[in-house]
Amino acid sequence: MGRKAKPMRNSPDLRRKLARTALALPLLALGACNMAPHYQRPTAPVASQWPQGAAYAPAEAGAAGMEWRQMIADKRLAQVVEMALSNSRSIREQMASVAQARATWHVDRSAQLPTIAATGTGSVTRGVTNQGLNSDSYSLTGGMSSFEIDLFGRVRNQSKAAFETYLSTQSGLRSARLTLVEETAAAYVTLASDRDLLKVAQDTVTSGERSLTLTRSLFNSGLASGSDVESAITVVEAAKSDVASYTTAVAQDRNALDLLVGKQVSDDLLPASLAELDPAIANVPAGLSSTVLLQRPDVVEAEHQLVSANASVGAARAAFFPTISLTSSIGVASTALSNLFTGGALNWNATPSASMPLIGGTTRGNLEYAKAQKDYYVAAYELAVQTAFRDVANALARRGTINAQREAQARYVSAARKAWLLAEDQFKAGIGTYQTALTAQRTYYTAQQTQISTLSSDLSNRVTLYAAIGADNSL
Numbered sequence: 136m137g138r139k140a141k142p143m144r145n146s147p148d149l150r151r152k153l154a155r156t157a158l159a160l161p162l163l164a165l166g167a168c169n170m171a172p173h174y175q176r177p178t179a180p181v182a183s184q185w186p187q188g189a190a191y192a193p194a195e196a197g198a199a200g201m202e203w204r205q206m207i208a209d210k211r212l213a214q215v216v217e218m219a220l221s222n223s224r225s226i227r228e229q230m231a232s233v234a235q236a237r238a239t240w241h242v243d244r245s246a247q248l249p250t251i252a253a254t255g256t257g258s259v260t261r262g263v264t265n266q267g268l269n270s271d272s273y274s275l276t277g278g279m280s281s282f283e284i285d286l287f288g289r290v291r292n293q294s295k296a297a298f299e300t301y302l303s304t305q306s307g308l309r310s311a312r313l314t315l316v317e318e319t320a321a322a323y324v325t326l327a328s329d330r331d332l333l334k335v336a337q338d339t340v341t342s343g344e345r346s347l348t349l350t351r352s353l354f355n356s357g358l359a360s361g362s363d364v365e366s367a368i369t370v371v372e373a374a375k376s377d378v379a380s381y382t383t384a385v386a387q388d389r390n391a392l393d394l395l396v397g398k399q400v401s402d403d404l405l406p407a408s409l410a411e412l413d414p415a416i417a418n419v420p421a422g423l424s425s426t427v428l429l430q431r432p433d434v435v436e437a438e439h440q441l442v443s444a445n446a447s448v449g450a451a452r453a454a455f456f457p458t459i460s461l462t463s464s465i466g467v468a469s470t471a472l473s474n475l476f477t478g479g480a481l482n483w484n485a486t487p488s489a490s491m492p493l494i495g496g497t498t499r500g501n502l503e504y505a506k507a508q509k510d511y512y513v514a515a516y517e518l519a520v521q522t523a524f525r526d527v528a529n530a531l532a533r534r535g536t537i538n539a540q541r542e543a544q545a546r547y548v549s550a551a552r553k554a555w556l557l558a559e560d561q562f563k564a565g566i567g568t569y570q571t572a573l574t575a576q577r578t579y580y581t582a583q584q585t586q587i588s589t590l591s592s593d594l595s596n597r598v599t600l601y602a603a604i605g606a607d608n609s610l
Contacts, residue, residue, distance in 0.1 A: 169288040170456075171295075171449025172509075174442055180517050181425055181524040190532040199422030200430075200606025203316045206597070209415035211404045212323050215396060219319045220312060222397030229304075229311040236301040243297040246283070246290045249461075283460050289453035292446040299443035303436045310432035312610040317602035319395045320416070321595050326388035327406035328591035333381035335583045336374050339576075343371040346559070346576070350569060363569040370576060409590045416594050419601045421531055428523040431605030437519040441512040448509055451502040457491040526603035533596040541593060544586045551579040 185194060207213050220226065256274050285291050347367040353359035393399050406412055421427075428434055492498050555575035561567030601607070 168286065168453075169291070169449060170452035171288065171292050171446050174445045176438065177441075177513055177517055179425070179429070179520045181428075181521055183425055184423055185421060185425060185531055186528050190535050192531070192535040194423050195420065196423050197420055199420055199424075199427040200604045201417065201419045201601060202607050202609040203320075203601065204609065206417045206419055206601050207320065207415065208417065209406075209412055211406070212320060212412070212415070215323060215392070215400055215404055216316055216319050218398065218400070219315055219396045223315055223395065224397055226308070226311055226315060229308045233301070233304045233308050236297075236304040240294070240297040240301040243290075243294045247285065247294055283458060286459060287453035287456045289450050289458070292449035292453065295446040296443040296450065299439045299446060303439035303443065306432045306436035306439060309610050310436060310605075313432055313602055313605055313607060315395065316607075316610070317598050319392070320598040322388065322392045322395055323406055324409070324412060324416075324591055324594045324598070326385065326392060327409045327412055328587055329381055329384040329388050330406065331409050331587045332584060333378065333385055335580070335587065336377035336381055339374040339580050340371060340378060343367065343374055343576070346572075347371055349563070358565070359569060366569065366573050370573065374580070409587065409594065412594055413590065416597050418534065418597055419604060421527060421600065421604060425524055425527070427604060427606055428520060428527070431523050432610075433605070434516070434519045434523055437512070437516040441509070441516050444505070444509040444512045448502070448505045451498075451505040454498045454501065455492070457489045459487065459489045461487045523603065523605070527600065530596055530600035530603050533592070534600065537589070537593045537596065541586075541589055544582070544589050548579070548582045548586050551575070551582040555579040 185191070187194065203216065204213065207216065254276050256272075283290055347364070347370075350359050350363050350367040354361065354364050389400070389405075555572070555578070558567055558572040558575040562569050562572040
């Protein structure tokens, strides 16, 4: 119920009462209960160390992860990544999400403090005559409007939930930047790979046309059959078809890169070949322990979402208890402006109120929803950790075997090239068949394509492992 005091003249009692009220509010806040469950990080449902076996290289001790500027030594690629981080619209979207979450937290946090407002009014009435129709009134009031005394932590937990959501969007921004670095570097590698494949196809067209010219000459001389000529044509036309296909792929790769970067990438920043990128993209160390995954931005984001859900449970529990609010004001009023701040002009009032749900309402349903949401985010957090572990394990499995594959493929390409040259020389000398030379040429062409694919897989996997570990603190 409200209470209104009569105007007092320099009342010491009023000052003492106001002082006690001012002191009581922070004491009530300090003694408030917190209805949120005690938060404990879920145990990571993965092995404590990376897997071992035939597919994996021996584990090496040391810090895991690497900043992208250390991983990428190629100056052109580094510049392209910098452009992407500066211009990408996806990053701008994520930054806007962070700003929205921060503003929401500021709104929720403001509910923990009272809102103080001041108003001033003045009224002057004059009649036509001087017979009692004149009146003056002035007032100046400052007050606190319906401030909830948060005894059970409802407002505090709502603010904490908003704050954790804000932190999750910050981690989401780091995750988006990490992914952008990975995707940009991977797109750059893909472009270099398709340009290499295009060159191999063009070289095969050139060599195939030379063989076709020779075969036609031999056919006109009666030293080759018509089937030899047609077989030579198949090599040329198949390679021309690949040229058209890889030309399209290169154009599409450039479009994909431009989209990631947020602007057109100039020709002088494009990759020359995979061979140039090979020494310029480092192998990122993975260390021994899988606990590094707890630093990965998407895992951190999932945990902030879980903590937010935990706080929401506290807010939902607090809704079962009374809500206590306080409205108060203090001011001065006078019929003369000159006496507005003199004795007798002071007045104040305070109106506490309390409410508590008894029957019906959404309180129980809200609590059930908050608990279910917490269970959801526990599962989401554990899945994020498991997914991160799988990503690193897959990348390590590829790293453990890629060098052996590259070495074997290099020997295969070398042998295929020698076999093709020997078969072609034997055919020209008339001691070998054209079909043998044709088969050797096709084998060499396929071997070159596979070698490019293997090198591309190696470079892409280095970038994938960088992102999978997610320990780049520069982002």
